[in-house]
Amino acid sequence: MRHVNRVLTNPIMGPLARVMPPLAVVHHVGRTSGRNYSTPVVAFRSRERFVIPMTYGRDVDWARNILKAHGCQMEQMGRRFTTSNPRVVDFDAAEPELPSAVREAFRIADLPGYVLLDLQSERTGSSPN
Structure with missing residues (x-):
């Protein structure tokens, strides 16, 4: 499934993810290759x-x-955000950051984890990787 996402789904969803919440694009650098990557994800932004x-x-x-890398760039609704302090947490830690309308669905889904990223600063407009 990861291969299908990488070669088919991600190229299709990438442009939509930049402007259609709750989709977003994670801009990150490969751990060993040093290459720049852009991965569409579902992401919810709170104030912090x-x-x-x-x-x-x-x-x-x-x-x-x-x-x-201790952070990444997130792109959502045409805005680019710098993040730091990424950590993988369980539902209980992620729940306060999730919109109330989706909390019960994610509780039932029993996902293996959530990534929390602290918001550092905002830049308007889209920037290249």
Whole structure:
């Protein structure tokens, strides 16, 4: 499934994810390759942070990359945000950051984890990787 997402779903969803919440794009750097990557995800932004449900498990490349780099750029609704302090947490820790309308659905989904990212600063407009 990861391969299908990488070669088919991500290229299609990427442009939509930049402007259609709750989709967003994680801009991250490969741990060993040093290459720039852009991965569409579901992400909810609160006043202080982003929370990303880990729908494909905890061992996904984008999460491993941002954990090693201690942050990433997030793009949502045409805005680019700098984040730091990424950590993988369980539902109980993520719940306060999730919109109330989706909390019960995510509780029932029993996902393997969530990535919390502290919001550092905002830049308007889209920037290249």
